[in-house]
Amino acid sequence: MGKTIRVAGLAMALVLGLAGVVYAAPSEIRIGVALEPPVLDPTAGAAEAIDIVVYQNVFEGLTQIDQNGAVQPDLAESWTISADGLTYTFKLQADVTFHDGTSFDADDVKYSFDRIKAPDSLNAHKEFFADIESVTVVDPLTVEIKLAKPSGQFLFDIGRGDAVIVAPESSANNATDPIGTGPFSFVRWDKGSRVVLERYEPYWGKKAALSKATYVFISDTAAMTNALLAGDIDGTNNFSAEALDVFKADPRFKILVGTTEGETLLSTNNKKPPFDNLKVRQAMAHAIDRKALIDGVTYGYGVPIGSHFAPHHPYYVDLTNTYPYDPELSKALLAEAGYPDGFSATLKLPPVAYARIGGQIIASQFAAIGIKLELINVEWAQWLEDVYANHDFDLTIVSHVEPFDIGNYANPNYYFGYDNPDFQALIETLNGTTDEVKRKVLAIEAQTILAQDAVNGYLFELPQIGVWNAKIEGQWQNAPIEGVVLKDVHWVD
Incomplete structure (x- = not known):
């Protein structure tokens, strides 16, 4: 015998076990963000608001930037660099699929970089990739990128949102219906209100703890404050400092102050x-x-x-x-x-x-x-x-x-x-x-x-001042790159 209760605005299941009553931690989160993205394709716009929603959530690159600002493997599991610093050979992750079920391979990598460098490219930062001389498919899981000259920033630059890997089958619609390889797939975008993501069950890497994430657009500080206090949202990554006092002594919340690149x-x-x-x-x-x-x-x-x-x-x-x-x-x-x-x-x-x-x-x-x-x-x-x-x-x-x-x-x-x-x-x-x-x-x-x-x-x-439900862990305190990365975010009892 059981029932459904509400805690912090989220449904939680009541389960009877041998040890007594156990409350399962929530598996959904609602995050308040100040700005609505103009599009949802990070390779086709300069606005930070795009990456806040989709970077490392919906879309991934060959590399990724971690919360310390360091370069880590992502869709490329490893790479080698030639002695002259001009040729990068990437070994790709196996058994990766896009959210529409199509497979990921070296052809998608070549397509993505060719698309960035195309004359009609909408990429906001083509200059980051101007020195790419060629992209060659060696085999389905190996791709070679040659540069015109050495670059101390290359591995970092391909970890930006501007360089995420997209598929030729779906790239034309990514502005409004983004399809990537990340741990979350796009569900819907209610213009002026929210973007909803859900956990992608066939994800190639570590499965996210969250089953659903909703980004709620709230530009007004007073409205953001009220939404947090009412439990309508579970946190925000970047809150206005002038309204912090109401949360400092409230045990329901925690404040994370970090740095940004702003x-x-x-x-x-x-x-x-x-x-x-x-x-x-x-x-x-x-x-x-x-x-x-x-x-x-x-x-x-x-x-x-x-x-x-x-x-x-x-x-x-x-x-x-x-x-x-x-x-x-x-x-x-x-x-x-x-x-x-x-x-x-x-x-x-x-x-x-x-x-x-x-x-x-x-x-x-x-x-x-x-x-x-x-x-x-x-x-x-x-x-x-x-x-x-x-x-x-x-x-x-x-x-x-x-x-x-x-x-x-x-x-x-x-x-x-x-x-x-x-x-x-x-x-x-x-x-x-x-x-x-x-x-x-x-x-x-x-x-x-x-x-x-x-x-x-x-x-x-610009500082990053996050206000979160005290039971949420795994969010980034600092912002070395644009994004609210969800893959390690989880609720604790």
Whole structure:
């Protein structure tokens, strides 16, 4: 004799055994996330929100990035590298299937990389894979990739969401009906509401403990707080710091504070006057009070940065004093640049708290030196179109969450509009260097150039603050790459 009860909003079975009454741990989870992805294909969009849902859950790559930021095998069980560093031979996992039942083999790997490099590719970061010279199928479980030049980042880059393996039978529909090889298969996407995943029972690797995962889109902090307290969701990976107090003394919850790869920037259109003037950019840099910004936006959880690099990375150098807070010097630099009375500009803000709140603080700080900012709130899709794609902006605030993405500054067509041939040559050398000591020296030089050129306003490293049901284990505390990885998440009694 038994019955069904509700605990933390999830159904749990009541089972009678020899030892008495045993409650089975829940096998479903509902996760609140701030942004809805524009598509569900990580190889066809730049938005972090895509990987939050599907990376290592629905889709997998030859390699994967673990929670410490290290490269691990995934669909490739092993690999060898030629002495000249140009040829990688991957041995693939056997008995892998896509979620539609089709088999995975070396042909799918070749198709996936050929698709990334195709002229009509929608991949947001084709530059990561530009040095792939050829992909050759050796046999069904062996594939050879040849590079035009050595790359110290290659194994990491093919572990990104941009390089997950897709099948020719289903790739055309992955934007709305994603089919991968991961531990969870896609069930449905209720636009504006949620994405539902279910455990893929024929999965080739370790079976996930969760039978079902639902990503619920909640952009408002108050609504996220209420959903957590009511048990409508079981956790969120990235919560706003200003509302944490309600959970700190509540034993039903635990708070996980970790690091991210999110360099939060006052992104600047370097091709557009007056921002093409170095003195103007230096004036803005001196006008930013990072401490006030970090206290106001992250309640002290953010880490100040002086260039585009994560503070936890071994290559990091502290450049926060390159342009220390000095409003009077800002005014002098503006006068030297021909703007003694300042100027007016727009600041486009996507729908995340750090941008909207940060925009108000930056506007106040800039007003003190004569720069008058018009704050324009935009939805994420509009930001991607106006700012990222069409470069129609003066200033914006956004966190760049991709790991080791300093190379974006070597692309003059990237939305920053930064065109420095010396920096481009430096990044080319860095990318082709495999010696770790030399790579660190080059990376520090690259950070220093960006800081001195004040390409953007370098504000702080975005923290990851998770709020979870206290009975959930296995979630990542840190975010070395975009994603809420589910494979080790489980409930405990």
